[in-house]
Amino acid sequence: MSAPSTFDLRPLTTSALALAAGLVLLAAGLAAAGHDPAAALGAMWRGAFGSWYAFTSATLLRATPLIVIGLGFALALRGGALNIGAEGQFYAGAIAATWAAFQLGALPAPLAIPLTWLAALAGGALWVLVPVVLKRRFGVLEVISTLLLNFVAEALVSLMVQGPMQEPAGIYPQSAPIPAAARLPLLPGTRLHAGFLVALALAAAMAFLLARTVWGFRLRAAGAAPRAAELIGRVDAGRFAGVALLASGAIAGLAGALEVSGVSYALYQNLSPGYGFTAIAVALLARGHPLGIVASGILFGALEAGAGAMQREAGVPSVTVYVVEAVVILAVLLADARGRSTPAVAGA
Amino acid sequence: MRRPRRLLPALLAAAAGAAVACGGGGQREGFRVALVTPGSIADAAWNAGAYAGLGQVRDSLGAVVSHVEARTPAEQEEALRTYAAEGYAVVFGHGFEFQGAAERVAADHPNTVFIITSGERVRGNVAPLVFRLHEASRLAGLAAGALTRTGVIGFVGGIELPPIREAYEAWAAGAAVTRPGVESRFTYLNNFDDAAAGREAAHALIRQGADVLHHNADAAALGVFQAVRETPGTWIFGANADQAALAPERVVASAVIDLPRAILAVAREVKEGRFTPRVESFGLASGVIRFEVNPRARAALPDSVWALVVRVRDSIAAAAP
Numbered sequence: 001m002s003a004p005s006t007f008d009l010r011p012l013t014t015s016a017l018a019l020a021a022g023l024v025l026l027a028a029g030l031a032a033a034g035h036d037p038a039a040a041l042g043a044m045w046r047g048a049f050g051s052w053y054a055f056t057s058a059t060l061l062r063a064t065p066l067i068v069i070g071l072g073f074a075l076a077l078r079g080g081a082l083n084i085g086a087e088g089q090f091y092a093g094a095i096a097a098t099w100a101a102f103q104l105g106a107l108p109a110p111l112a113i114p115l116t117w118l119a120a121l122a123g124g125a126l127w128v129l130v131p132v133v134l135k136r137r138f139g140v141l142e143v144i145s146t147l148l149l150n151f152v153a154e155a156l157v158s159l160m161v162q163g164p165m166q167e168p169a170g171i172y173p174q175s176a177p178i179p180a181a182a183r184l185p186l187l188p189g190t191r192l193h194a195g196f197l198v199a200l201a202l203a204a205a206m207a208f209l210l211a212r213t214v215w216g217f218r219l220r221a222a223g224a225a226p227r228a229a230e231l232i233g234r235v236d237a238g239r240f241a242g243v244a245l246l247a248s249g250a251i252a253g254l255a256g257a258l259e260v261s262g263v264s265y266a267l268y269q270n271l272s273p274g275y276g277f278t279a280i281a282v283a284l285l286a287r288g289h290p291l292g293i294v295a296s297g298i299l300f301g302a303l304e305a306g307a308g309a310m311q312r313e314a315g316v317p318s319v320t321v322y323v324v325e326a327v328v329i330l331a332v333l334l335a336d337a338r339g340r341s342t343p344a345v346a347g348a
Numbered sequence: 349m350r351r352p353r354r355l356l357p358a359l360l361a362a363a364a365g366a367a368v369a370c371g372g373g374g375q376r377e378g379f380r381v382a383l384v385t386p387g388s389i390a391d392a393a394w395n396a397g398a399y400a401g402l403g404q405v406r407d408s409l410g411a412v413v414s415h416v417e418a419r420t421p422a423e424q425e426e427a428l429r430t431y432a433a434e435g436y437a438v439v440f441g442h443g444f445e446f447q448g449a450a451e452r453v454a455a456d457h458p459n460t461v462f463i464i465t466s467g468e469r470v471r472g473n474v475a476p477l478v479f480r481l482h483e484a485s486r487l488a489g490l491a492a493g494a495l496t497r498t499g500v501i502g503f504v505g506g507i508e509l510p511p512i513r514e515a516y517e518a519w520a521a522g523a524a525v526t527r528p529g530v531e532s533r534f535t536y537l538n539n540f541d542d543a544a545a546g547r548e549a550a551h552a553l554i555r556q557g558a559d560v561l562h563h564n565a566d567a568a569a570l571g572v573f574q575a576v577r578e579t580p581g582t583w584i585f586g587a588n589a590d591q592a593a594l595a596p597e598r599v600v601a602s603a604v605i606d607l608p609r610a611i612l613a614v615a616r617e618v619k620e621g622r623f624t625p626r627v628e629s630f631g632l633a634s635g636v637i638r639f640e641v642n643p644r645a646r647a648a649l650p651d652s653v654w655a656l657v658v659r660v661r662d663s664i665a666a667a668a669p
Contacts, residue, residue: 053433058426158538162508171468171510172444174421191426263422266448269507269538273420308427312382312416319388319417 010339015285018331019299022324029323030316040314044321047309048302057191058308061263063301064192065090065255065272067199067294069279071206072251074288078210079244080223080237085131085146086252087276088153089124093253094260095160096123097182098175098267101260105179112181117198117257124253125246127153132242142245150276158269165267175267184262193262200294202251207290219244252276278304281329287336300325379619380412381405382431383440383611386419387541391567393588394540394607398442398465401611408612409619419541425449432457438618440465440611444509450474461618461625465607466511470625477610480631481511481587482518483664484603485562487639487657488585489522491600492560493530494653495583496523500531502553504572506540506565515564515587515603522660526653533558537568546571554579562603563587570594583648592642600648601641610636633665 027037048059069086076083083089100119104112127149134140158173160166167176184193210216219240221229226237255275264271282300286292307321381402389399399415406413414436418427424441428449431439441450441464450462454474467476492501501523505512520532533556535549546568550561554575561576562585563569569587573594576584584595586602610630617623630636639661641654 058430061422061426154538172448173508191429259422264420266421268421270420271422273423308416308418308423308430312414312427312430315415317388317417 014335022327043313044306048306058305063297065275067297068255070282070293072248073283076248080241081245088150089249089252090256091153092127093120093124093256097257101178101182120253120257121250125250128249195258195262203290384427397607401608432460475625478629482514484639485515486518486522489519493523493526500557502558503534504563540566543571550575604638633668
């Protein structure tokens with residue numbers, strides 16, 4: 001995952017070709033299954049971009065958590081760590097944000113909302129703290145430890161919504177609705193919440209941090225070539241990887257807060273349709289570039305929004321869109337691997 | 349860092365162009381009915397039944413129909429809102445979990461009727477269909493208590509929603525009648541579509557001694573049936589649909605909801621302008637809830653047990669409101 005900052009159109013071309021390949025394969029599959037590919041893809045397009053409402057309330061709404069989590073994944077990746085546990089950190093953040101929202105509901109919104117974000121950042125970071133310690137102390141692969149903690153987080157959410165955080169009537173496995181003061185403002189006439197601006201701001205901040213600051217340079221050096229960074233630059237690569245992993249967990253937690261305070265207004269067991277995993281694809285497609293992640297996040301948001309419309313209008317099961325996503329990722333990884341002399345090995 | 353900056357405006361421009369090019373879309377005429385399911389319609393049970401009902405609405409009422417699957421709370425609200433905005437006359441939210449989202453959406457769309465299958469209460473143009481499936485699960489429990497050799501029975505539930513819990517409690521209570529002191533074990537999977545988890549849970553129950561199983565886990569239950577097929581000497585009672593075909597020699601009976609019948613009836617009322625929002629509750633007396641015995645497994649139990657099942661069924665039906 002090198003970071004070419006020179007003007008180079010090739011990766012963008014690869015991504016576009018990969019997307020085209022995915023769509024062509026989907027069309028072929030639909031035709032083979034007896035569906036009308038033109039009608040299905042047309043419905044998909046309308047569902048994602050067909051109206052201002054669809055673009056904001058379906059595409060950008062879905063893109064928001066993908067962008068935020070994708071940014072976190074990329075940050076860890078640049079620092080030399082693979083965080084596969086964003087799904088769990090997302091849930092940890094969602095639990096923390098929901099809890100904070102109930103504690104802070106009496107405060108005015110400009111105060112309550114940032115505080116729920118802080119709680120979620122802490123929750124996400126806490127969830128990745130164990131893998132960080134295991135990695136630093138004992139060299140346990142974070143790929144394994146973060147992945148396994150996803151299951152623990154999902155179980156914890158189930159416990160919360162059926163126990164201490166269940167709604168007062170004790171019927172539904174979900175929390176009570178969070179107070180109005182903790183809810184994010186919406187773009188008028190749509191369901192898009194202010195969390196999208198947070199995602200954009202985070203992308204800009206990360207782009208600046210990585211490209212323009214000494215800390216960002218050290219992080220990239222530590223991630224790209226840990227031994228060299230240690231020997232030549234006297235950078236503690238392991239520490240950078242740990243910090244990047246912590247930050248990545250915190251950011252995934254923030255995504256959980258945005259989802260609770262902007263979309264669901266309550267804690268649920270199945271709050272995420274796998275954002276933590278799709279976001280990895282989002283980050284890989286953008287090759288870890290913060291602003292590219294915004295674009296690829298919107299692309300994946302559009303694919304999943306379009307998938308719903310495809311099922312509504314053309315009767316094609318929405319899960320078929322995963323074919324496109326998978327082809328895009330495989331094609332990009334393949335192209336990257338071919339473009340290198342050595343096989344692509346991400347992370348430490 | 350320059351490439352992405354070019355990509356984003358390009359995408360936005362493309363989106364704007366598309367918005368102009370394909371404004372609207374879809375038909376707006378005729379009687380239109382939509383179904384939102386919380387999972388795949390390939391579950392051979394809850395969602396498949398509703399989808400079959402939607403097909404009957406199309407064929408019998410000449411309606412334009414549409415279906416979409418929505419798993420997360422956010423997607424569910426979005427799906428309800430989209431259909432309502434497109435002017436659908438009836439939108440079925442297929443499950444308890446749609447109640448809150450439908451109430452939020454319905455206030456903005458007074459001309460659409462929202463039917464929450466297995467819902468809870470009436471709020472304006474939101475009305476529930478209540479299925480007292482537990483009445484049939486009680487009959488399954490009666491048969492299971494007579495059938496178990498080990499004295500242990502098992503239940504695999506999806507998410508611990510009230511209708512699921514009621515089904516479990518009725519099943520356990522039924523078994524305790526025919527087998528006093530029966531040990532009732534249960535597992536909730538916390539989802540309705542992980543068949544692998546369903547299979548694991550069933551095997552765990554079987555290891556704990558359960559030899560008769562029942563479920564209410566939709567698609568995840570396909571794994572429960574697999575576990576029963578893999579373990580000689582075990583039996584299973586289906587749920588939501590007649591599931592005898594999933595294990596023809598091992599399914600004793602199924603607690604069935606005739607979803608197509610209920611869905612068609614409500615859609616017809618709306619079409620004919622007779623619909624008033626109310627709690628429509630179906631039990632054994634209505635014929636929408638049924639207890640279907642698998643003819644091939646009937647011999648597993650003596651006739652005296654089946655006679656008891658019929659007596660209890662009739663008394664439940666007679667006591668219905």
